[in-house]
Amino acid sequence: MLSQAEENYLKEIYALEEETMQLVSTNALAEKMRTKASSATDMLQKLAQKALVDYTKYRGARLSSKGKSKAITIVRKHRLWETFLVEKLGFNWDEVHDIAEQLEHIQSQSLTDKLDAFLEYPSFDPHGHPIPNVNGKIVASDSILLSELNVDEEGILVAVKDSSDGFLKYLSKINMTIGDHIKVLDIEAFDNSVTIENNTTRLSISGNVAKNLYIKRL
Amino acid sequence: MLSQAEENYLKEIYALEEETMQLVSTNALAEKMRTKASSATDMLQKLAQKALVDYTKYRGARLSSKGKSKAITIVRKHRLWETFLVEKLGFNWDEVHDIAEQLEHIQSQSLTDKLDAFLEYPSFDPHGHPIPNVNGKIVASDSILLSELNVDEEGILVAVKDSSDGFLKYLSKINMTIGDHIKVLDIEAFDNSVTIENNTTRLSISGNVAKNLYIKRL
DNA sequence: AAATATATTTAGTCTTATCTAAATTTGCTG
DNA sequence: CAGCAAATTTAGATAAGACTAAATATATTT
Incomplete structure (x- = not known):
């Protein structure tokens, strides 16, 4: 049995590995x-001793297969619960x-499994993130960051990278949500801000915001 | 913010106070x-220092009003979740x-409050225990223990006192559940075991079992 | 009321997860 | 490749919550 602290570290190591594709x-x-x-x-050191990570002093760490499977279980639970909170209890996506x-x-x-069934085996959570299935399998994503799109390209907003309160509230404020149809009108070379058309509305977002929106190309 | 350990102690102090009506x-x-x-x-000592209990060295402790309200909140959450697990997720009452x-x-x-609403403000959990409402109010019970009934008296099984796995599994085995109509046929003076009629079936239960079943007299 | 038994508290230790400060290793720069 | 800066690890301390053993208070018995 893992402590909450251990679980939180595993989850974070998993996220960092996925993000950087390197040793953490x-x-x-x-x-x-x-x-x-x-x-x-x-x-x-503790996780290494429990064989949950492969860790080399001064070099960094990566999850062992055992550690990865634990991490995915935690991610699965997190996303199932978020789905429950939004779909069943009526929370907003920025509150969960x-x-x-x-x-x-x-x-x-x-x-976990009964919750999954109750929610009818959802594939994505309210932030557009894939929910690992009971075997830890995660649907591969073919989405890219909005910041990677070129002028005139268009796509659908399928997920956010940053799920923080603040970012989600900002999106609500500019009236943007999962499923929106987005077209890149212009990109400012000097600050990477992007002018987009979102459901007929035209607006400008910062480069940082563009790096936190996952788009599926049309 | 209370630690889980503190919460668990508060809950237990509350239960003991209710049970014994004395200093814990x-x-x-x-x-x-x-x-x-x-x-x-x-x-x-720690809870006393936080003003959650009134505690006198060597004499015992009781919840302060602040402590009691915390304890009731925990009981409320416990019972709402049990209701959720049984009603929505399909768990058995002995698994939750x-x-x-x-x-x-x-x-x-x-x-907590959204869960309460989702469950449509239940008054009792799957074990027949009252669920405190959002203000901490608990419906008064007019039930008594089966062990307090006399021969020929009858009533409805409204709750169990012991919610443990083992006890609930035993009840399932003898086919007894909340709502059953029970009549006392005989009481053995030497061991307090009780012969009852439950939904036309006749069976004998130990005195200890009889002390863990709440009955509402008819 | 003294003697003994039981209940409770205190003192000191352990583990987990954190911290600061010091020591060590790695990596970069010239 | 020597030397410095940055990253990392080690050593030692702290707080929470548990434990054992010893001390103390309360209760019971005679």
């Missing part, structure tokens, strides 16, 4: 966990992250 | 928490206790 460094991990490098080192952070640690395989 | 002793608390008396003392022990610690007032 102590500093990067510590920063994401909002803790100190020495604490991250301690935890990496913190609650799901707690719910993802509930230990019960049968609970 | 260190030993009784330690036994319920499956820990040692010294640990219970430590926690009572341990999962609800975890879920009751999820921190989110709006989650």
